[in-house]
Amino acid sequence: MGKLGLDPEVVRRARELAVRAGQPVVDLARSHTTVSVERAVLRLAGVRGADSDGIPWVNRLVDAVRADVGLGHGVAVPVFHALAAEGLADVTVLAQKAAAGAVRFGVPEKKGEVTAARRAARRAANAGLKVVDRRRAERERLIRRWGDAPRRPWIYLIVATGDIYEDIPQAQAAARAGADVIAVIRSTGQSLLDYVPEGATREGFAGTYATQENFRLMRAALDETSRELGRYVRLTNYASGLCMPEIAALAGLERLDMMLNDSMYGILFRDINPIRTFVDQRFSRQVHARAGIIINTGEDNYLTTADAVEAAHTVTVSQLLNEFFAHEAGLADWQLGLGHAFEINPEVPESFRLELAHALLARELFPDAPLKWMPPTKHMTGDVFRGNLLDGFFNLVGALTGQGILLVGMMTEAVVTPWLSDRDIALQNVRYVLSGAGNLHEDFVPAPGGFIQGRAHEVLGEAVGLLERVVEDGLLNAIADGTFGIMKRPADRGKGLDGVARHEPGYYNPVTEALES
Amino acid sequence: MTIVRPYGDTTGDGMVQVSFTLPLVHDKRAEGAAVQLANKMGLDPAMLVHAKPMGEGFTFFVVYGRVNHLVDTDEVQVVERDFPLLSAKEINAVIKRKLRRRLTVVGACIGTDAHTVGIDAILNLKGIAGEKGLESYRELAVTNMGAQVSVPELVETARAQKADAVLVSQVVTQRDAHLLNTRAMSAAFREAMPAGRRPLLIVGGPRFDELMAADLGVDRIFSRGTTPREVASYLVHALVGSPS
Numbered sequence A: 001m002g003k004l005g006l007d008p009e010v011v012r013r014a015r016e017l018a019v020r021a022g023q024p025v026v027d028l029a030r031s032h033t034t035v036s037v038e039r040a041v042l043r044l045a046g047v048r049g050a051d052s053d054g055i056p057w058v059n060r061l062v063d064a065v066r067a068d069v070g071l072g073h074g075v076a077v078p079v080f081h082a083l084a085a086e087g088l089a090d091v092t093v094l095a096q097k098a099a100a101g102a103v104r105f106g107v108p109e110k111k112g113e114v115t116a117a118r119r120a121a122r123r124a125a126n127a128g129l130k131v132v133d134r135r136r137a138e139r140e141r142l143i144r145r146w147g148d149a150p151r152r153p154w155i156y157l158i159v160a161t162g163d164i165y166e167d168i169p170q171a172q173a174a175a176r177a178g179a180d181v182i183a184v185i186r187s188t189g190q191s192l193l194d195y196v197p198e199g200a201t202r203e204g205f206a207g208t209y210a211t212q213e214n215f216r217l218m219r220a221a222l223d224e225t226s227r228e229l230g231r232y233v234r235l236t237n238y239a240s241g242l243c244m245p246e247i248a249a250l251a252g253l254e255r256l257d258m259m260l261n262d263s264m265y266g267i268l269f270r271d272i273n274p275i276r277t278f279v280d281q282r283f284s285r286q287v288h289a290r291a292g293i294i295i296n297t298g299e300d301n302y303l304t305t306a307d308a309v310e311a312a313h314t315v316t317v318s319q320l321l322n323e324f325f326a327h328e329a330g331l332a333d334w335q336l337g338l339g340h341a342f343e344i345n346p347e348v349p350e351s352f353r354l355e356l357a358h359a360l361l362a363r364e365l366f367p368d369a370p371l372k373w374m375p376p377t378k379h380m381t382g383d384v385f386r387g388n389l390l391d392g393f394f395n396l397v398g399a400l401t402g403q404g405i406l407l408v409g410m411m412t413e414a415v416v417t418p419w420l421s422d423r424d425i426a427l428q429n430v431r432y433v434l435s436g437a438g439n440l441h442e443d444f445v446p447a448p449g450g451f452i453q454g455r456a457h458e459v460l461g462e463a464v465g466l467l468e469r470v471v472e473d474g475l476l477n478a479i480a481d482g483t484f485g486i487m488k489r490p491a492d493r494g495k496g497l498d499g500v501a502r503h504e505p506g507y508y509n510p511v512t513e514a515l516e517s
Numbered sequence B: 001m002t003i004v005r006p007y008g009d010t011t012g013d014g015m016v017q018v019s020f021t022l023p024l025v026h027d028k029r030a031e032g033a034a035v036q037l038a039n040k041m042g043l044d045p046a047m048l049v050h051a052k053p054m055g056e057g058f059t060f061f062v063v064y065g066r067v068n069h070l071v072d073t074d075e076v077q078v079v080e081r082d083f084p085l086l087s088a089k090e091i092n093a094v095i096k097r098k099l100r101r102r103l104t105v106v107g108a109c110i111g112t113d114a115h116t117v118g119i120d121a122i123l124n125l126k127g128i129a130g131e132k133g134l135e136s137y138r139e140l141a142v143t144n145m146g147a148q149v150s151v152p153e154l155v156e157t158a159r160a161q162k163a164d165a166v167l168v169s170q171v172v173t174q175r176d177a178h179l180l181n182t183r184a185m186s187a188a189f190r191e192a193m194p195a196g197r198r199p200l201l202i203v204g205g206p207r208f209d210e211l212m213a214a215d216l217g218v219d220r221i222f223s224r225g226t227t228p229r230e231v232a233s234y235l236v237h238a239l240v241g242s243p244s
Helices: A008-030 A035-044 A057-069 A076-085 A091-099 A111-146 A164-176 A212-229 A241-253 A265-270 A274-291 A300-305 A312-328 A351-365 A384-400 A420-437 A451-473 A475-480 A510-516 B028-040 B088-099 B117-123 B151-160 B174-192 B210-216 B228-239
Strands: A032-034 A154-159 A181-184 A234-238 A258-260 A294-296 A339-341 A372-374 A405-407 A500-502 B015-022 B043-054 B058-067 B103-109 B140-144 B165-169 B200-204 B220-222
Touching: A008 A032, A008 A274, A008 A312, A008 A451, A008 A475, A032 A035, A032 A274, A035 A057, A035 A111, A035 A241, A035 A274, A035 A510, A057 A076, A057 A091, A076 A091, A076 A111, A111 A212, A111 A241, A111 A274, A111 A510, A154 A164, A154 A420, A164 A181, A164 A212, A181 A212, A181 A258, A212 A234, A212 A241, A234 A241, A241 A258, A241 A265, A241 A274, A265 A274, A265 A300, A274 A312, A274 A475, A274 A500, A274 A510, A300 A312, A300 A339, A312 A339, A312 A351, A312 A451, A339 A351, A351 A384, A351 A451, A372 A384, A384 A420, A420 B015, A420 B043, A420 B058, A451 A475, B015 B028, B015 B043, B028 B043, B028 B058, B088 B228, B103 B117, B103 B151, B103 B228, B117 B140, B117 B165, B117 B200, B117 B228, B151 B165, B151 B174, B165 B174, B165 B228, B174 B200, B174 B210, B200 B228, B210 B220, B220 B228
Parallel strands: A154 A181, A154 A405, A181 A234, A234 A258, A258 A294, A339 A372, A372 A405, B103 B140, B103 B165, B165 B200, B200 B220
Antiparallel strands: A032 A500, B015 B058, B043 B058
């Protein structure tokens, strides 16, 4: 029995509405593909590396296939048909020849040729998925061998220097100082790049590029530190932006443990085309499900643009939608790091009680999900003393409501990228609260019919009301009207639309086939 | 009085508090080093009140002490608001009466900066700090191009919209990206349009120095805490003239 006395009938209704709102978008995702989905297929099928300008061979190959036959058949059949016709064994070599204009792609007419191309594509894609499976088993084995994080919430710290070789010692130091999860923030701008950069990178703006080699280097360094500390330290990156499906695949291949992966973030905050996002989302979530990766959703962002009290129910609605999309894609509850944040203006009377009500509502609606609890950013003013106090109250809400993943708040938020001392003070704050009050949730029961219960019921009620309107309007129209995070995003606008194609009859994608079997 | 000193608990005591980290293992020597730094910073006497080892080979210090520097408030240079702050109603009325058309504003985050929080706070209907954004002004025609807009795109849009003013927001400051981007932007406008036809160029962001407008080639810089009404009042002041 929960602490909020939520009406199970209302909760059931909310979930049912989320399914009805989300299903048309799933249908849309199942009938379309994107350049990035097709590039992810080729990455899993073994295409590696980049040309001398740094453009990955998967981009060159998908562009070549698209120029000849379009994207609607999927690239697998044209590529593997051409591979056989050219008498080649290596798909990367085919990509290089195709980039030089030496290969013509087509969809074979003979049924036997189609079957042969599908068989070859399936074999290549399955080899990639087998690596993903091995990485997942490896993670489970290392956690058994070294031990897991000592407690919930997991303590989540960010590094972001722009240089992977600077990030590594910082990440190792953060892990030694107590972090259970390290997130490497991406360079601003990567979300709108329509290719994944290659190799180890040493230059970035306010973050480090997500590349396969950077993933590999950081995971290896954290393995070393995990062994030394006797606990498995998790690594996080971002499967978002125009290359979300490819980055999900790379994360699976390099044993990343958590990925930021929100169903609507790219649409609302990066102005990426809604259809592109939903198609890429579904594929990337299927990959995460297979790879045993925990996703983190981005509801905290709504509260940084809209008012955190007025918009509280949009967070609940988004969490319910994210849950539906995640389950539909095969993710289990333990993989759902649904997001929310401590962003109410501290000048608002009863702000702390409101935060408690909202956080507890998320906890009770999603009892088996490791919720991701995000610290204050919007009302961090540069007054670092007040900021440290706010972070302490944020940590207390985290402890009182059993959050699964706690992103450590920095008192210097909005002032500088965190200094060594900022991180140390922030961790001291977390340790104090968790050791002094970590089990307070056992005693904390909001009064029946009191302020906290009342507020939680109110927010859930508003969420149901909004979901009813979304079901009536259609989710794409609701997004176009600015329902979430006050940004208006029509379905026929936004970046990356030209990389979307409707499936032609006979569309074939060996990865989707394997993930849905 | 134009000469002041820092205030701890007594007028003229000159007391300040600083904290910093030294790349030293915490021991007596490290504490001595912290006091030496404080002395060189002008804290004399310096009281080391807290020292704590951090990570491997670092120590964090908090130091209180007296500084003997004097501050002359007559020598302080700042940009004071040199235009009247108008209400939304006054702003719309002046534009309508004097300009006789809507005033056109184009806004964007340029370069790789993806943080639209600043430009959105000023432009979006929602606004900030209880003030609605420029989109809410009847007599302002606002185009918000969003994030990661290239400079050529911005110039083209400004030209196509016949923009009276261009607002650029820059939040990311790593490697001085905000300064480089702003200079590139103002240079592009100078190159693309003759002096009389150029829109008013305004940049904003939390880390800008408001004194650098001329250096960056823009007409005005707005720093942290700026509200939409201040920007709108400035637009009226610079482009339309006084309300009376």
